[in-house]
Amino acid sequence: MKTLVNVLVCLLLSLPLAAQDHVFVETESFENKGGWVIDQQSFVVQGSSYIMAHGMGRPVKDATTTVRFPKKGKYQLWVRTKDWAPFPKGPGKFQVKLDNQSLPMVFGESGSDDWKWYNGGEVNVTNEKAILALHDLTGFNGRCDAILFTNAPKFTPPNKLDDLNAFRNKLLNLTGKTTDAGNFDLVVVGGGIAGTCAALSAARMGLKVALIQDRPLLGGNNSSEIRVHLMGDTDKNHYPKLGRIVREMDNGDPGNGNPDSKEYGDARKIAIVKAERNITLFLNTHVYKAEKANDKIVAVIGRDIATNQETRFAGTYFSDCTGDGTLAHLVGAEYRFGRESKAETGESLAAEKADQFTLGTSNLWASLERDTVSSFPETPWALPFTDEYHIDQPKADWEWETGFGNYNTITDAEKIRDHNLRAIFGNWSYLKNNKKEKYGKRELAWVAYIGGKRESRRILGDHILNQMDIQEGKQYPDGTVTATWTIDLHFPDPKNSKYFEGQEFFAGTKHIKVAPYTIPYRCLYSKNISNLFMAGRNISTTHVAFGSTRVMRTCGMMGEVVGFASYVAKKYNTTPRSVYQDHLSEFMAIIKDEPATTASKP
Known part of the structure; x- marks a missing residue:
């Protein structure tokens, strides 16, 4: 087994590495990302990148990779993910597939916006070499950091960052190797x-x-x-x-x-x-x-x-x-x-008292006119817009900005981006469903999923x-x-x-x-x-x-x-x-x- 692991590392293949009773898969290392995208902006919080189904309301193609198990049999499945917009449950639903068979558990709708391992139940592995896939169900930014198959009795993977990083590095054989x-x-x-x-x-x-x-x-x-x-x-x-x-x-x-x-x-x-x-x-x-x-x-x-x-x-x-x-x-x-x-710098434009206020982060977006009318789903999980307040624009400019001291632009980068997405999708859903004469034939052509930071x-x-x-x-x-x-x-x-x-x-x-x-x-x-x-x-x-x-x-x-x-x-x-x-x-x-x-x- 050690020989197999060393060969996989040397070849830089995106196959998971087995150690003891674990088969660990980093999703950003999937061989074929399909329609999923890599987000690394929260590495300082996560200790890792992850992949996300950024489909702007349309389900994206499956991300797939090849998995090798040490043996056939029963494994416990764990998936590290979150519900990014739990109001009370968010839109980022996805499933795990093994050899083209969807496993029963639906992830990304837990009602918790904390990153953690979710128990996906017992899986019967019938092939030592199998195709693992992430199957997006909504196109609304479901995300997954890592997948673990284990037959270690009563094992729960760690959630604390230091323990998780040590666990991740050990199973990826990264410790001390550069x-x-x-x-x-x-x-x-x-x-x-x-x-x-x-x-x-x-x-x-x-x-x-x-x-x-x-x-x-x-x-x-x-x-x-x-x-x-x-x-x-x-x-x-x-x-x-x-x-x-x-x-x-x-x-x-x-x-x-x-x-x-x-x-x-x-x-x-x-x-x-x-x-x-x-x-x-x-x-x-x-x-x-x-x-x-x-x-x-x-x-x-x-x-x-x-x-x-x-x-x-x-x-x-x-x-x-x-x-x-x-x-x-x-x-x-x-x-x-x-x-x-002001007392510290002598500047007339400085704040009366020092604070953590910073300029925010923008996620820009744009729509285009098409030949036919299109629809866009209702978004109860997004920010609510009404006749009284909405933003009547076919594209964004710099003003679409979140931060302003309510968030830390480094450690809260994911929260800021997600807040921007809730604003974009909520406002667009309102425009599509309430201003059909103006926006009926327009569709979202592009939404930034990487935040543009200022300060x-x-x-x-x-x-x-x-x-x-x-x-x-x-x-x-x-x-x-x-x-x-x-x-x-x-x-x-x-x-x-x-x-x-x-x-x-x-x-x-x-x-x-x-x-x-x-x-x-x-x-x-x-x-x-x-x-x-x-x-x-x-x-x-x-x-x-x-x-x-x-x-x-x-x-x-x-x-x-x-x-x-x-x-x-x-x-x-x-x-x-x-x-x-x-x-x-x-x-x-x-x-x-x-x-x-x-x-x-x-």
């Missing part, structure tokens, strides 16, 4: 616009770069999975060299939530990265562990979101471009979360950009990226709050104009982790200043700066901080696109 990706000059964690630009910038300066992205596409919020258009200007830069790579990534302005996925240029982004011989691209890889020596990162460990295979990335420098500050959190970098108080952790650097820096246009000697976006701090739309107090999903804002200003380089490296850069929405700012710096063209230019800074740091075998303290004039000459200089001290 593939070595090699040693890199710069390891960029996060493949959004900021991270992609950082990788390209560093690679073109001659550095050996690893670019690690936890989804199959690059671009983050600008990918076709989320579909947010790029904002911020690159043509008002004090330093015209900055923004050149951003413009390569820019696929025009398709708007938010465009139903045509091609408008977001996914293939072109990947092609640009793969054309760089100094970049090694690792897609579908979630970094969840790091190694440190004193105040220095030595390596990070990433887990493939589908196969669960683990890879180790060693590096000289690292850049956290995850948006969430994932790497910074893992290595103990100092950060802030939420709003500072979470902000990693602290040697300078914390604030409102006064922005509005007074302060010019620091290390001012690099020129930013132009307004101070754009979202809040719950008052009318939405009236009908959904505490459960808002629709936002308002007030744009406060700013003159073009520069972001100091000191906002782009950690104050207490000596080899950590950052670029994107997680840089060193106050909550108020973040309202202006967070847009993607601006974030992309930050990535370009990090690439240049990592080159200077490597040239002198020094730290990101030393680039500012000891080599600023040379670094700024690169930013200004001036002839090379050996000058060092500012």
Whole structure:
């Protein structure tokens, strides 16, 4: 049996691994996902990815894989799942099939929104090699993390996260086993616009770069999975060299939530990265562990979101471009979360008292006009809409947003996404069933199941950009990226709050104009982790200043700066901080696109 397990691991097949009396299947490793999709955004809570039947109200095709049992006979079936919208029972129903026979238990309608193992009853296994399938019954986001067959007497699989992770790792034979990706000059964690630009910038300066992205596409919020258009200007830069790579990534302005996925240029982004011989691209890889020596990162460990295979990335420098500050959190970098108080920052736009309020997460959606009338089911489990309050729109824009301090954008990512889905499906059901003249021939063409986040952790650097820096246009000697976006701090739309107090999903804002200003380089490296850069929405700012710096063209230019800074740091075998303290004039000459200089001290 051990030989069989080792062969399966080596071949990276998505067959379950048997240990003792257990046959354990991670659903994200199914050979054929059918119409089910992988969701990894709650890895920090789950310890794993899972798959979901995202059919927008139409049942999706079965997900299937091959299972090998150590022997025929009776097994107890356990399924790890949840009822994501229990009002009192939710819509995410599905069944497990073995060799094309549906097993009796229906999952996803328990009335509990806790992830846990559900007893699926006794199963008679008649073939040592069988086809296992997940059969969706609704198309409304049923989900499954893992499946266990066991003939161990009276065994119940663990639900506590630490115990579950240990159990999972043991049965997947993961403990202590990683593939070595090699040693890199710069390891960029996060493949959004900021991270992609950082990788390209560093690679073109001659550095050996690893670019690690936890989804199959690059671009983050600008990918076709989320579909947010790029904002911020690159043509008002004090330093015209900055923004050149951003413009390569820019696929025009398709708007938010465009139903045509091609408008977001996914293939072109990947092609640009793969054309760089100094970049090694690792897609579908979630970094969840790091190694440190004193105040220095030595390596990070990433887990493939589908196969669960683990890879180790060693590096000289690292850049956290995850948006969430994932790497910074893992290595103990100092950060802030939420709003500072006026007393702390001196900002007129700051909150009276510090709190955990953050801008929220959007799940965009779009409908299209068709030739014939279509129907959409009633959704008693969704948010309730009435003649008095509904949103009469054929597609979403940025305002469809959940968070606002009621949820933690990192640990509650699944709850936020699910709340957005309950709003989308509930509102669409109302429009389809009550405004048939306008919406009868329209159908949902696309709904994002990956959340587009705005704010979470902000990693602290040697300078914390604030409102006064922005509005007074302060010019620091290390001012690099020129930013132009307004101070754009979202809040719950008052009318939405009236009908959904505490459960808002629709936002308002007030744009406060700013003159073009520069972001100091000191906002782009950690104050207490000596080899950590950052670029994107997680840089060193106050909550108020973040309202202006967070847009993607601006974030992309930050990535370009990090690439240049990592080159200077490597040239002198020094730290990101030393680039500012000891080599600023040379670094700024690169930013200004001036002839090379050996000058060092500012």
